[in-house]
Amino acid sequence: MDLDHSSWMWDGVYTHLFGGIMLTAALLGLSTSYFGAIHVPSLPFFLPDLGMFHQKKSGKKRIRVYMDGCFDLMHYGHANALRQAKALGDELVVGVVSDEEIIANKGPPVLSMEERLALVSGLKWVDEVIANAPYAITEEFMHRLFNEHKIDYIIHGDDPCLLPDGTDAYALAKKAGRYKQIKRTEGVSSTDIVGRILESSKDMKVLEGQEGSSPHGEPDEKSHAKGGHISHFLPTSRRIVQFSNGSKGPGPNARVVYIDGAFDLFHAGHVEILKNARQLGDFLLVGIHSDQIVSEQRGTHYPLMHLHERSLSVLACRYVDEVVIGAPWEVTRDMVCLLA
Ligand code: CTP
Numbered sequence: 001m002d003l004d005h006s007s008w009m010w011d012g013v014y015t016h017l018f019g020g021i022m023l024t025a026a027l028l029g030l031s032t033s034y035f036g037a038i039h040v041p042s043l044p045f046f047l048p049d050l051g052m053f054h055q056k057k058s059g060k061k062r063i064r065v066y067m068d069g070c071f072d073l074m075h076y077g078h079a080n081a082l083r084q085a086k087a088l089g090d091e092l093v094v095g096v097v098s099d100e101e102i103i104a105n106k107g108p109p110v111l112s113m114e115e116r117l118a119l120v121s122g123l124k125w126v127d128e129v130i131a132n133a134p135y136a137i138t139e140e141f142m143h144r145l146f147n148e149h150k151i152d153y154i155i156h157g158d159d160p161c162l163l164p165d166g167t168d169a170y171a172l173a174k175k176a177g178r179y180k181q182i183k184r185t186e187g188v189s190s191t192d193i194v195g196r197i198l199e200s201s202k203d204m205k206v207l208e209g210q211e212g213s214s215p216h217g218e219p220d221e222k223s224h225a226k227g228g229h230i231s232h233f234l235p236t237s238r239r240i241v242q243f244s245n246g247s248k249g250p251g252p253n254a255r256v257v258y259i260d261g262a263f264d265l266f267h268a269g270h271v272e273i274l275k276n277a278r279q280l281g282d283f284l285l286v287g288i289h290s291d292q293i294v295s296e297q298r299g300t301h302y303p304l305m306h307l308h309e310r311s312l313s314v315l316a317c318r319y320v321d322e323v324v325i326g327a328p329w330e331v332t333r334d335m336v337c338l339l340a
Contacts, residue, residue, distance in 0.1 A: 068095030095133025122271035235308035250283035260287030266313035287327025
């Protein structure tokens with residue numbers, strides 16, 4: 001982002017920054033309706049896009065790998081699983097387990113199939129998505145994967161995945177010698193996130209019950225600690241590098257679009273808005289507000305996911321080129337110069 005040698009470029013960026021501020025307001029609106037009706041574009045809006053990110057490696061046979069999952073309340077642990085799966089082949093096909101199968105095997109999911117599909121399709125490592133996949137790899141589905149989808153390997157995390165009768169959901173794939181494993185990411189799970197949501201709503205009720213206090217009051221260290229939504233995630237520079245798009249910055253004439261927000265509990269509405277923002281220019285820079293800013297703006301019980309967790313979720317999105325980890329609330333001229 002070469003801003004200082006030409007004023008036209010400053011103007012260009014400023015215009016897009018202004019667009020970014022407008023989008024921030026939309027983002028805040030979306031986040032508050034997280035458990036309400038989120039407008040998720042119909043699937044054809046998402047799925048055909050996947051091909052344009054497809055990188056062709058000429059020559060040798062391309063290895064196609066399959067990973068399935070519920071991907072409920074999708075988090076950076078899921079994204080990291082898919083990142084690792086993609087590294088085991090050339091093309092990653094993801095099966096998103098149907099609502100019925102999740103209900104039968106784990107209990108009802110929080111997000112709908114459409115939302116879960118939108119989230120998975122928005123990840124930069126995903127090439128194809130199969131909706132309504134079965135929870136277990138059955139004989140019939142395994143052959144469909146091999147013959148119809150040309151899958152070479154079926155992949156799952158190194159945690160046991162047992163069916164209600166105690167058998168291994170991947171037993172047939174293992175027997176066929178077509179199973180590979182990736183390392184599960186410690187410190188996050190959908191259950192843990194549901195726990196954080198419940199803790200946070202408990203905090204909110206306590207705050208509302210306190211005389212003269214409002215849920216959007218000043219951040220209070222004690223209430224954060226009381227809330228118990230403490231993350232066990234240890235951010236490392238290696239993980240950030242793994243999720244990043246390398247050191248490639250915007251080209252000399254690139255139109256850089258800036259959008260900022262909390263991006264707490266990354267959801268289908270975030271994918272949609274990031275896609276729209278990216279379409280306004282050539283390079284999308286996303287500012288992730290610090291935990292303190294989110295607390296100040298939304299209340300002490302937020303954010304549910306801390307800064308580094310939120311940054312990884314945003315970085316995993318295919319429409320994002322770069323993130324500012326801990327962006328300020330206000331977009332100033334000085335800040336744009338610093339980013340240049
Ligand atoms: N996964 C992972 N690390 C996590 C959570 C999930 O590597 N922290 C992997 C799983 O091993 C699986 C894939 O992500 O291969 C999809 O997981 P999913 O079916 O959505 O559910 P869970 O394994 O139950 O994970 P969670 O409880 O977080 O939903």
